[in-house]
Each structure stands twice: as structure tokens, then as C-alpha cells.
Amino acid sequence: MxxxxxxxxxxxxxxxxxxxxxxxxxxxxxxxxxxxxxxxxxxxxxxxxxxxxxxxxxxxxxxxxxxxxxxxxxxxxxxxxxxxxxxxxxxxSRSTYEQIVQALCELVIAKKFLDSYPVEQGFKLHWEPTENTKANPEFMIEGKDWRLLVEVKCPSLHDYDTKNQAAAYQVTARLPGVREIMMSVGGEEPALPLDNKVKDFLVSAEKKFSSFSDGVVPTYGLLVICWGERMFEAVTPLSNEACGLLKEPSYFEKNGAKVRFLRVSGVVVTQHQHFAQQMLAGHTPDHQKSCLHFGQYWEFNTPPNPVFLSNTYATRPLPKEFKDVLQTVNAGESLDPIANIMESVMWLHRPGMDQGME
Incomplete structure (x- = not known):
């Protein structure tokens, strides 16, 4: 060994x-x-x-x-x-593999914050911290006059991806009538959004962040969702103006009232699930300097930047410095459509060619 x-x-x-x-x-x-x-x-x-x-x-x-x-x-x-x-x-098993990918995504995000906020400059790392309850985020970075709670989610996308590959049409947000229109045009059931999974991530993060006091020391809560290549599948359910979970017309209600996530300061969607899978297959992406490196995104011929999604109802919106650490662009501002807000997608399947997107 x-x-x-x-x-x-x-x-x-x-x-x-x-x-x-x-x-x-x-x-x-x-x-x-x-x-x-x-x-x-x-x-x-x-x-x-x-x-x-x-x-x-x-x-x-x-x-x-x-x-x-x-x-x-x-x-x-x-x-x-x-x-x-x-x-x-x-x-x-596939479930074991996916749990390893989840763990590696957590490490990549944690390492990025450790590199950006070194202990030599007075910052502290708390791994799986707890305060008022047993609910805990992945880690907390503590500065002199702030605390940042970070929750990392990495969903199982295999079955969903398989369905998407077989479907010519894809609905990416819970918009009335879009599914029916696509069925009438394509004559088949379109792939539906994973919005409930994204919603569950928000519910879990809100519960964990809410267990921490936010009084003397400002405490921010950041949810990082490590997705596959098609970031729009996570970006759209969160920020679509007609039904996004972080917007005023959110589709998520409980007892007739819209559910708001007050302690979630913001959400970042990345492609790190895809990058971790590539690394485990022996192909570390070129924009990453090492296997557990977060990556560089402001350079030529690199993947789309991670996407930041603001929360209209956050009690403490995420400061710009944390967004800059993760090299984010705001939702709707990415130059790559794969990272932008989309209402629906039509996939073009051509024998012997890669699938395209319109």
C-alpha cells in the first residue's frame, strides 16, 4: 500500500x-x-x-x-x-457509489471555504456543528463578526437521467398547462421536474439553520446543491418567476399559506456531482487543479460558473464575499443555457450524434 x-x-x-x-x-x-x-x-x-x-x-x-x-x-x-x-x-451498489459521490462533494465545498478562510487569519472550522438542537449542517465557518452555515446536497439523479435520455421533451418547472402542451405536441409523457427533491433540500436546510441563534453574531445559511451537468434542472424550480420556491408565487404551500425559508440566505447550484463522477472514473476535469479542487470558472473554455439563487424572504441575504468565493453568477445571467432558467426543453435525438438541446 x-x-x-x-x-x-x-x-x-x-x-x-x-x-x-x-x-x-x-x-x-x-x-x-x-x-x-x-x-x-x-x-x-x-x-x-x-x-x-x-x-x-x-x-x-x-x-x-x-x-x-x-x-x-x-x-x-x-x-x-x-x-x-x-x-x-x-x-x-449504485446507492453506495452515490453516497461516496455525495461525501466527496461535501469535501470539495469544504476545502474551498477552508482555502478561502484560513485558520492563520483567525477563521475557525466547525464540522457538523449543533447549537440548540441536534440538527446540524455539514460545517460552519466562523469569522470575527459572522458565522456561515453550509449545507451540501447531492441528489440521486441516475433514474431521473435515464428517464430524461428516453424522453424527447422535458418540463423543468411546475407551470400550468406546459405538460399538457408538450404531450399534445410530442405525443408522449415528458420528463417532469425534480422540484420536490429541491424543495426537500430547502426544508431540510431551513430546519438545520433555524437551530442556530442569530442574535449577537450574524449567522448566514448557505445551501449548496451539487447537481449533474444540466444545472437548469435545479436552477429553474428555485428561481422561475411564476412558481420558483424562492419567489413570491412559490408553488409550495402548507395549510393554504406559501412556505418561506427565512434562514436560507441563498442557494448555490454547481456541477460538482458530475465532476466527482468524472474524477472517480479517472478523468479529473481540466478546470480543476487537483481531484478535490473546486475549480476555476472565469477562464476560457471552462464549465459554466456555479449559479447563485437569491432568496426573496431571507432574513439575512448572503453577503457578496461568499458568492465570490464560489465564483457564482446570478440566476438568469449565465452565458451557458445549461445553467440558466428554462421552462421546457426539447431534446433532439440523432443516430450517431450527441443529443442536442433547444
Whole structure:
């Protein structure tokens, strides 16, 4: 597996994982993390999706190990608990694969904020923090005079993508009459939006963010949705002016009243689920400097920027500096239609050619 630069016997053996990294130097921390990974990933009956990477010390394995050490140093138990979580995802089922993709998306987003708000400048990382209840977002970055709660969601899109590939028409928002029009034009059932899944993400984020006090220290709540390539599938249900979940005419009601998400300061939609899948297949996208790098988007021939969606009813709208960290453009302003607001899509299927979009 990994080459050993120090004697493993000199490293505190994981006592259901190492309890204290403080007395260790950097080499010892990395070696202790490797031991924890080996214990979690390899000492199982089933194969693990990542065992090739860890066994061959690929660039991903090295970067993952170093990030776990950084997290453990900044927030004790976070790194090794994450290793334990990854190690528990054994087997070769699609659901297991999707959970690994979800976990990697969380790491990519967390790493971007850690790079942007380093501890050397007085910022703090809190992993899976709680305050007034047990409900917790993925992590919190704490500054001198603010707190940012971040919840990362990565939906299962396989069945949905399969249906989309077979459908010539796609409805992307809950607009009256559009489905019927498409059925009359195409003569078949169009692919319907995943708006309820997006709605559930908002409900979950609102519950978690609401458990944190927002008094003396301004506390912001950011929901990051890591989608596939077709970002419009998540952008449209949130920001369509006629029914968007973050807009005044939202389709989501409870007891006859529109449901508002007061503690969600804003939502960012990215393509990182797609990027993580590419990376696991051995093809790290060119705009990413490394396997767990967030990516550069303001350069020629790069994917569309992540999309920021403002929440009309947020008690604390997200400050611009957090949007800039994720290199976002506002909903409706992307130059790439795949990241814009759409009401419907007609897919063109041509034998021997890639599918197109109108």
C-alpha cells in the first residue's frame, strides 16, 4: 500500500481511531490517517469503490489523506470520523457509489471555504456543528463578526437521467398547462421536474439553520446543491418567476399559506456531482487543479460558473464575499443555457450524434 517513512509502531494506533493529533508531527499525522483508512477500507469482506486509489497511493488518495489531517487539526474528530464514514460505504451498489459521490462533494465545498478562510487569519472550522438542537449542517465557518452555515446536497439523479435520455421533451418547472402542451405536441409523457427533491433540500436546510441563534453574531445559511451537468434542472424550480420556491408565487404551500425559508440566505447550484463522477472514473476535469479542487470558472473554455439563487424572504441575504468565493453568477445571467432558467426543453435525438438541446 503506502510507503512508510516512519515506523508504524511509533504511531499511536487508532483506538477506534486516533484521539489526539496534537502531539504528532506532520508525517505522523499522515501515517496515522493512513492506518485509519487501511483499517476502515481494507479490513472488510466487500470491495470498496476507493480501494484502488488508496492501495496505489493515487493523487486522489494523497490529497484526501492530507485534507483529513488538516480537518482533524482544525476540528478534532472531523477528519477521522469522515474516514470512518467513507470506510463504511462498502460494496459495489449504485446507492453506495452515490453516497461516496455525495461525501466527496461535501469535501470539495469544504476545502474551498477552508482555502478561502484560513485558520492563520483567525477563521475557525466547525464540522457538523449543533447549537440548540441536534440538527446540524455539514460545517460552519466562523469569522470575527459572522458565522456561515453550509449545507451540501447531492441528489440521486441516475433514474431521473435515464428517464430524461428516453424522453424527447422535458418540463423543468411546475407551470400550468406546459405538460399538457408538450404531450399534445410530442405525443408522449415528458420528463417532469425534480422540484420536490429541491424543495426537500430547502426544508431540510431551513430546519438545520433555524437551530442556530442569530442574535449577537450574524449567522448566514448557505445551501449548496451539487447537481449533474444540466444545472437548469435545479436552477429553474428555485428561481422561475411564476412558481420558483424562492419567489413570491412559490408553488409550495402548507395549510393554504406559501412556505418561506427565512434562514436560507441563498442557494448555490454547481456541477460538482458530475465532476466527482468524472474524477472517480479517472478523468479529473481540466478546470480543476487537483481531484478535490473546486475549480476555476472565469477562464476560457471552462464549465459554466456555479449559479447563485437569491432568496426573496431571507432574513439575512448572503453577503457578496461568499458568492465570490464560489465564483457564482446570478440566476438568469449565465452565458451557458445549461445553467440558466428554462421552462421546457426539447431534446433532439440523432443516430450517431450527441443529443442536442433547444
Amino acid at each position: 503506502w510507503s512508510t517513512k516512519i515506523n508504524p509502531a511509533d504511531v499511536p494506533r487508532p483506538n477506534k481511531y486516533v484521539k489526539n493529533f496534537k502531539p504528532m508531527n506532520k508525517a505522523q499525522k499522515i501515517e496515522a490517517t493512513k492506518l485509519a483508512i487501511a483499517e476502515c477500507v481494507f479490513k472488510k469482506e466487500q470491495r470498496h469503490f476507493l480501494d484502488f486509489n488508496f492501495h496505489n497511493c493515487t493523487p486522489f488518495a494523497q490529497e484526501f489523506t492530507e485534507l483529513m489531517c488538516i480537518m482533524e487539526e482544525l476540528c478534532p474528530r472531523s477528519g477521522l470520523d469522515f474516514v470512518k464514514r467513507i470506510g463504511s460505504l462498502q460494496g459495489e
